[in-house]
Amino acid sequence: MTAPTKRLGDVASGGPATIKRLGDVADVVRSKNAGPFAITFDVLFRDREAYERVRGADVLNAVAVAQLFGIEAGDVTVAQWVDAAQGFKATVRRRALFAGDQGGVGERDTFGTQQHAPLMELPVPIAASDAAGKASGEGA
Amino acid sequence: MSGNEVRILTPVGMMGYGFPEEHVRAGMERRPHAIVVDGGSTDPGPYQLGLGRMLAPMRAYERELRTLLGLALPARVPLVISSAGGPGLMVHAEEIAHAAARIAGELGRAPRIAVVGADMSPVAVRAALDTGDLASCDGAPEATAERVEASAHIVAQMGHEPFLRALREGADIVIAGRAYDPAPAVAVCLHHMPEIDAGAAWHMGKIIECGAVCAEPKGHAILATVRRDAFELEPLDPDARCTPLSVAAHAFYEKGDALTHHGPDGTLHLADARYEALDGRRVRVSGARWEAAQGPVRIKIEGAGPVGHRAIFVGGVRDPVFAQILPHMEPRLRDYLARIHPEYAAGEVDVRFHLYGLNAVMGPAEPVKVPGHEIGVLCEVTAATQELADDVCATGRVAVLHAPYPGQKATGGNLALPLNPPEQAVGPVCAFHLYHTMPAGPDVPVRFLEDA
Secondary structure, rough: OOOOOOHHHHHHOOOOOEEHHHHHHHOOOEEOOOOOOOOEEEEEOOHHHHHHHHHHHHOHHHHHHHHOOOHHHHHHHEEEEHHHHHHEEEEHHHHHHHOOOOOOOOOOOOOOOOOOOOHOOEEEEHHHHHHHHHHHHOOO | OOOOEEEEEEEEOOOOOOOOOHHHHHHOOOOOEEEEOOOOOOOOOOHHHHOOOOOOOOOHHHHHHHHHHHHHHHOOEEEEEOOOOOOOOHHHHHHHHHHHHHHHHOOOOOOEEEEEEEEEHHHHHHHHHHOOOOOEEEEEEEOOHHHHOOOOEEEEEEHHHHHHHHHHHHOOEEEEEEEEOOHHHHHHHHHOOOOOOOHHHHHHHHHHHHHHHEEOOOOOOOEEEEOOOOOEEOOOOOOOOOOOOHHHHHHOOOOOOOOOEEOEEEEEEEOOEEEEEOOOEEEEEEEEEEEOOOOOOOEEEEEEEEEEEEEEEEEOOOOHHHHHHHHHOOHHHHHHHHOHHHHHHOOOOEEEEEEOOOOHHHHHHHHOOOOOEEEEEEEEEEOOOHHHHHHHHHHHHHHHHHOOEEEEEEOOOOOOOOOOOOOOEEEEEEOOOOOEEOOOOOOOOOOHHOOO
């Protein structure tokens, strides 16, 4: 049985929205150094519908990233959606997250690989029928 | 050898990290025009550049040279190594070049080995600083005379041009210092197909310098087949595959901006890049646009140096009362250190606490405020001398271990110390002092080993 394709804009007419963790919806959620003075966060989706739902929900943007990490929005230097890769990227000045120089005194994460956890907890609204479709294995 | 395509084999994304020989062997059957491998990165931090250390052991470089030269020399395929040795210092490029000569000799060959240095003179950097010509990259702190002075080593990222010159002068092996990662692959393309579209060449170079990280599962060796305005990617592990998504997603990896990549010679624009599956494991890429830099060429410099010596202690806290108290103890501890050590009071000793199980990884951004059932304490102490760092570290360890506190039941000691001795000297700490652009100087010289 094929569930009708819905977009987030249909939620209001299609039924109650389900909130999921971004970590349960995305296939990649990671952080890494982008040079010694920036940390970059990537959220990647295998499933095109999942990508478009999250993109359309506009819950992932520079302001959201700043709030998640308790930093100034101005320290988020890049926030972009890339359709070809089905991904979202946000880049943050390293000094907004770390007190010192990369690899220097007080370093907490030399490669910048363990800063992404708050992104995984970001609530993402998806339409209820999409949730049912996903549960039955569609769109995987 | 030239014609309508240029084939480039990259065995691994970082020289020294190891790769399966059979995949490289399979790639050699495709008759590549060159083997290109990158040896460096700033990702591991400033330690290697600051102290002039190689990224991987010399034995690892020799092992890989033996494999690559054993395949490349009989087939007359040039081997090009950029950022040789890690930080990309001339001293490492020379050491690796001499190892290559020795190994080639063992194989009964005498290849022409070009060495290209990236070392930048502090005098030149200081001159650029004084004329206001140093510009910060990526929000690096403003350059100062002190930072230039404190940089024990400075390198300037070379672009594709020195590699192209070396190839045109007949190099069989090119060992270069710090280079912009895609530069050697671009040079190979231009050497064989001068009319190649710059967007295709730079985009290809950007991807394959990481080896087969763009494949699923991510791997080591990759073959790029570059045509005039498009290129094809194929992982050399037969069980891996490149897909349009896996290759497109690679533009995200370690980059601040997935759509715009800045280099010394210009900017690569990927907004219109297209990724098409040729079959289940090969991808054709096109549509990238290269915007050549306007005006005088600028080069990117990296400088690092030691900032002190460090000692640490590591201990675990399992007592439930102390686990609640410890996160708030820091001001009291620091007061105590200031009373015992005048140097600490004078600001000459840097003491930091990392509390694992609380917020050691995320620091102030950690949203979870409830500590775990145990806390791991890592205390680091940095000072101008190892002796002073060791001294303050010992005071700190004793203080945490024996501090009394309200509600204390466990009066035997506050830390489970795994190491003997409890304080460990961990040696010099380094910092990046320079990450700037400045006007390019005269052309980087390409030297051949046999001419020395």
